[in-house]
Amino acid sequence: MKEIFIKTELQRQWLDKLALLKVKITEGAAIVDELSIFPKESFSLLREIGYPAITLPTEFGGGGFSVYDMVLLQETLASYDENTSLSMGWTLGVVGELYEQKLWTDDKLNFFANEVQNGAIVNRSVSEARTGSPTRGGRPGTNAIRSNNEWLINGRKIFTTASPVLDYFLTSAWIEEKQQVGFFLIHKDTAGVSIEETWDVMSMRGTSSHDLILQNVKVSDSDLVELPNHPSGGKINGWLLHIPATYLGIAQAARDYAVHFANHHQPNSLNAPISSLPNVQNLLGEIELKLQQSRFVLYGTAEAYDDPKRRDSLSNEIAVAKHTVTNTAIDIVDKAMRVVGAKSLQNANPLQRYYRNVRAGLHNPPMDDMTITKLALTAIEEQKKKNSIVN
Incomplete structure (x- = not known):
């Protein structure tokens, strides 16, 4: 399904670069979680391929990646290790915003571009x-x-x-x-x-x-x-979509585990794996449905933000994407655990890690209550404006 969201050869090349690191990053994920240590080895691997500079514009010596590009790669990285993805996502987002909005003086931007090219993390x-x-x-x-x-x-x-x-x-x-x-x-x-x-x-x-x-x-x-009175103040920040991208990656990893388990787990009471059971198929179908819904919301929002003609018309869409994807990801992981059953609670099983980590999305900005309130206030104000025009 994710294949349809790959639009350029450059995106595919970078996905291939990440795929070469998959085994090493994935193998370290469980140890990072168990010992509560930072994934330094994964960061070193990403620095070696120039990953921290992908959102730095090409005129400053970077990869020139858009928000859409970043989301695509960050979701994939999160399916390997969510701690690595969320940690790296902040650097990608900060750099993307700084240079898109030109938040600093030219001298400072030029200075910092050299730092980012050399792998600086911020x-x-x-x-x-x-x-x-x-x-x-x-x-x-x-x-x-x-x-x-x-x-x-x-x-x-x-x-x-x-x-x-x-x-x-x-x-x-x-x-x-x-x-x-x-x-x-x-x-x-x-x-x-x-x-x-x-x-x-x-x-x-x-x-x-x-x-x-x-x-x-x-x-x-x-x-x-x-300073807060900078001309960029108040503008929406599409680079924050790195946050839901990480939680969508966790959901994808949980889905992959559940489907593999369903195709290979066969109790002696059955003549076929549990993937043949209607209740399991129903859970897996719901997981696929929610993954597709989340992807269209997330990638659709990123695509709209990257289009200068559409960006100015965005208001609450970034927050809506974050709310939708993070909450749906929690539901996906829960359904994956229902497919796997009690085995999903074992400390050696990655699903228990996904279950704990996916909930962190609720506490990344913007918070759900603020998103819902903002949507309500926007609807109220739009109605008032319509009434004033009519009257």
């Missing part, structure tokens, strides 16, 4: 214990104070995904003198930067989303790279 550090997700509008407790043409930054960030391998932290901080939030580009080796290993969770254990500690961190003026 993520935004925005969440804090007191504020929760920044999408809910909380002001960061991390603060930046100007001193002698430098900025002095202090604070603590949570959910810093891929922290063991991040080369740069794109960190939000409250700037008192400006009375607004700014983003600072901070290198991992800057004095005062440290990671506290706090990530002790049941889902996505291998993302190592530890706390980032910033203690009297000094950065230059040029490292204040973004």
